[in-house]
Amino acid sequence: MATDYKWPAADQRTVIGKRMNRVDGPVKSSGRAKYTYDLVRPNMLYAHGVKCPYAHAKVTKIDTSAAEKMPGVVAVLPINDVGKEIFWAGTDVVAVAAVDEPTARDAVRAIKVEYEQLPHLVLDEKEPDLSEAEKSEWYKVALKETSGDPTSAFQQSEVVHEGYYGTPVITHCCLETHGSISEWPDSDHLFVHISTQNVPGIAEQLGKAIDFPASNIHVHQDHVGGGFGSKLGLDPWGVASAQLSKKAGGKPVKMMLDRKPELETAGCRPSARARVKVGAKKDGTLLAWESYSWGTGGVGGGGSPPIPYVWKVPNQQKQHVNVVNNIGPSRAWRAPNHPQACVLTMCPLDDLAAKLNMDTFDFVKKNIDLLDPRSKIYSEELDVADKLMGWKARWHPRGDKTAGPVKQGLGLALHTWGGRGHNSNTDLTIHPDGSVEVKMGTQDIGTGTRTSILQVVSDTLGIPMDQINLLIGDNQYPRDSASGGSSTIGGVSSANFRAATDAKNQLFAKVAPALNAQPGDLEAADGRVRVASDHNRSLSWKEACAKLGATSITAHGTNPGEGDLTNSGVGGVQMADVSVDTETGIVKINKMVGVQDCGLVISPKQAESQVLGAMIMGISYSLYEEKVMDQTTGTMLNSNMDMYRLAGLGDVGELVVHLMSGPGYDERGVIGIGEPPTVSPGAAISNAVANAIGVRVPFLPLTPERVLEALEKAESEGAKA
């Protein structure tokens, strides 16, 4: 019988789409969950690194003799040996493993390293001269593109707006810092506990780095304290802990970053700045786009933000330059490039709408066809968001004219993301005693992966979630993929749905004779296997499984596979309501509304948490976060959590989430949801601030100083005019 893999219709779902508690919630909230940072292995050593204080330098001399003589120091390892070039401050030069942390820190202090300093650049504020950029080592032209006829489109435009916008470099600031524990049970085997969002990929990366067969590297992780894109790849520290352990005769070596290097070197989201010119007809029809943008992604470059974002402006001319500088490694950061692109697009368009004396909501609706292929979704979402925010009833033209220093305003933005399920494999076993086991090499980075997997299997087999034994987080289980790009829930849900369906069908074949039926007549529901048309002819799940005799059933499920169970491409709309104190410059979020589609929702409770979390992150980067660099020393000035501030509980206001689901959405299959809602807050909040105070604060984060500066500038320009 050919299997038609199709998600059950809404009225057929029992657990899929239901509000279930997070299955790993209890172990986490009781403090019993063990993260990599928490593990204490027998005879474990502690490692720390000597950090290069310069943004760009060559190592000329290393003297480790004093450290080596210290009691308790077990291994000393050069990471960037004499002659090596260092590209950002905080880079490890030498690592030390010792019997305890205080000793490791003492040893680090006892090591003397000398450097030849090289010229560095850590800032990106200066607009690169395009003709210079082509010759300079600090700049790389990443994009030069023209489509349509922008020159004549601007001539036809009745209203043209020009502006300057930007977002800073921000850092991931995972609460569990990057790091790992490596040990060699014997010289042919390496065992690694690592804080990662890529359990399946680490062995190959590490094997390559230390020239050792990946198949002999066992990687395990139960829980990870955040990643957000910065824990997709192996780090130099991961390599160092393995090498230190080898030097130390195989003893476990734990090497976790302190907060300061975590903020300096564990990853950042590139900045983006742009001069943007947009043109439209008086009725709001958007005609033309021109942009010159730049941003820094460190020495590796940072890609270029896809602008104009979401909008298919018919006539465009754009250029982008990468600022190649010594700021630390750029890494994927929840929806890479999109938040920047959204700010660089939605802010100038909001300014254009203001110049047209149009409500931005109407401006978007007027140009809805330019949002192809998701015009319909955006349009529906805008209407839902309008209701939840009361936008149409409450919107006012730019500049809150009410008395008093505190001004209120509304802003909106749109975003998109792919989110198709990744390559995923699972082994699902039904044992004759009725127990069910699912094994896969994926990881739960906080998305609720475990919960989603169990919801799918439980729904398909008709047994409670707590009757299923789920094993993940190990590279000895069937190979899965990294949790990145919002690809996990689609991938694992599809693989497990196929495996559970296959296993169930095999079970039905064994059980059918006992029920005097054909396998195709059976269904699994309510903890029983029964004849679909006659529920009196049934066996309990346990009795049914007993018919397997001595042999378990193991079904392998994979994604991609038969049937369209996952899809890609979502749209989202967010609206922000803010208050701005024009005397202090302080921005307060009153309310945010997030309307998001993501196809079929497996775990609504966790999916909502994803959206809420993304919106809160968005508030955080809109108001507070910025990697502040000092050009003279080349170092980060705010590498601690008082100066690199995250949004706190009192900063987020009222948050409303609406997931688009049901007919028209569910049929598309499961689509990932982590990244998209992170994208819009920057632009939505910036637009709300502009609506409140009547002027644009051109750069994120919207700090009191920047707000006051924008107000003062507008005032002095007003006085001149």
Next chain:
Amino acid sequence: MSDQEDVKGPGISRRSFLKISALTTSAPLVLGPTVLEVEGQEVHVYGPGKTPVTLNVNGRRLSANLEPRVTLLDALREKFEVTGPKRVCDRGLCGACTVMMDNKAVYACSVLAIDAQGKQIVTTDGLAPEGKLHPVSAAFVDNDAQQCGFCTPGFVMATKAFLDKHPNATKEDLHRGLGGNFCRCGTYAGIKGAVAQLSGGGQQKGGA
């Protein structure tokens, strides 16, 4: 400052410091606290080197030889494997290491292990017996007030300490009371819901 003037401190003047007499002397590897008599009062001086430390954690007496500079957080985590409290900022800024010490919420990273002796320390791990959930932890689960969960144990302790003290807290109190804890994944909506549930205000969102 003259030689005679007292420095601010627990009854030790610079002058009298010269007159103190050592009652015990050191053993070579692990040192007990040196007990000094200062103006008739006993003062414990720890280090240099390791010294025996005994902590009362979740109702258990735990002992280890630790350097005096070791924080309560590191002693709990690395010596006693009590890992509910997390090391995140390690300098009293994030709340991830929050524990209760004699019924008060403290940042374990900002207390020395030697100074925590003789106090009742409770961590999230010790709130409820294995297999059971404390109502605060349970409210976090019900309201999905956790994603990666790394900030959660600290938040649970801060919430417990806060609600113990302010059972009828307002929203503004809550913002202040839990303002010393940070979450990177963005679970504040769930946390507000959990607090509302615990303080009888009903759930703000979610609910199984």
